[in-house]
Amino acid sequence: MFYLAIKHATMDFLFAPSPALAGCLLHGMVKALPGGGYVLPAGMHPLILVILRVEIRVCRPGGMQPMARFSLCGGTRESLRAWAAPGTRILTLAVKPGQLRRIVDFPALTIMDSWADFDDFLTGQERGEAARCQARLAETDDTAGQVQAVMALLSVLHQGRAGGKADIVLPPDGFSLPPAALAARFGLSLRQFERRFRASYGQSLRGLRQQLRCSQLMRFVAGRPSGAGTWADVAARFGYCDQSHLIHDVLRFTGYTPGQLAAGVASEDPAFWPYRVAPLHMTRLFGPSGY
Template sequence: MALLPPPSLAGIVRYFHIECASGGEVLVPATPCPEITFFIAGGSRLMLEAGLGPLIDRPMLGGPQTVPALVHWEAGTTFISALIEPGQFGRLFDADLVELRNFPVPVEAYLPHLPIRELEDGLRASRDPHYWLTLLSDWLLGLLAQRAGRVRPAFALPPGMLFQPTDDIATRCGLSVRQLERGMLASYGQSLRDERKMWRYVRALSMMLSLPPRRGLLTRIAMDCGYHDQAHMIRDFIHFTGRRPGSLLEEDDGSGLLRLFRYDDPHRQVVTGQV
């Protein structure tokens, strides 16, 4: 399930992802959105060359995921994640997004002061996904209220500015190029160049998920999303998902490996920003 946040969190939370009673291997694609996840049942292990990593079954924070990851969900795994809008993470958490990039960490180890026990108990006491969303939304709003006036305004580029020339962005923000890059790393967890590359891929993936298959679709998407050509888009997709864009949406052997690309409407519309 992918559910929109309440209006009070619009612009801070992109959407909530809720997984119910799942299990097995899953491909997690790259995403520019940091997140916080609460497990209600089961847990997740990173699949490493040497075998499965340690079980993660407690609340965790993650920065932007810049490469795909293979994970193994324990049978019956249930969780809710809040995907935070890029540039807004610092309004909620005192965390270094560069440190968290591609490396989720337990909340209680990284930010031991956060009040998570009561929220965990409330989530695990209910079976209603919409109630989980309400609990987590209220908790996040509480963090915002506590931090109001105590943190600097988040450095976030206005919509549509990301792909403007770097010098023009810096001038409009009243910064030097060096200050702009420092702000990007602090608020987004990656450089301006890498953020542009990721958002180009995100836009292309959203179009692939939204549009019906047809001849020439990938070429049209590549052009519309600013790639030099289709080969350029293919290279980026392999980097961010481990799959070529065409095979990514065609492969479905029933294993559930690509379940995070298999949202049905209206959840797909939430993920792709069509609502």
């Protein structure tokens, strides 16, 4: 149904979704997290998170809140501070753009900048499969067996919505086209397109374009070669008005200045693990857009 890839320094395993779910989900990752605090970069994709062992907490207005063992996390428009207990191990799967309603009964906008416990939206039959999945996860530390258990649960969710239609999915050239041209391509008025796009992606096209540019910039900063020029040069290369504009965006989406991010990735600091995923793995996990 899926394969397990060769181990990589930043993860335990990279795996493909089962064939039935390949149209909805990107590749998944199983990873042992370093204990302590870290900052998660903003993410454009809804994400299925399964805590296989121990605990994760995230910073919310009311304080640090524990994540449910099975969570559906929405996309985020800002960085997020989190903490993992020593020994925490997770399984994650990103949902492809516009495909969330083939897994659950609500669009990406519903959980943008938030998350939902699976118990909040599972039906009766799905709850039974979730209980079997939890029992399986509790009885084995075998990664292949854990992946199979999670895939079985997600397959049940998908089968219950097999007739559901995907939301708007931008074509490959979509991010470079003006909204009016995209609306015409989908046979919608501009207002209809904007409403459906926000439901599908969780935010406006303009906001997503800003986040996409910074995601591409993060890849460059994380592996920034010597001789790449000043930050002003980098800003011009990526289409920012000036260096301060670049710094503002990187701070918003990562929680770090460009210099802090580059130095942290180059160091041995375990808090920067999200930026040490190999480029090929990053594409499989989050698509060509990155985080």
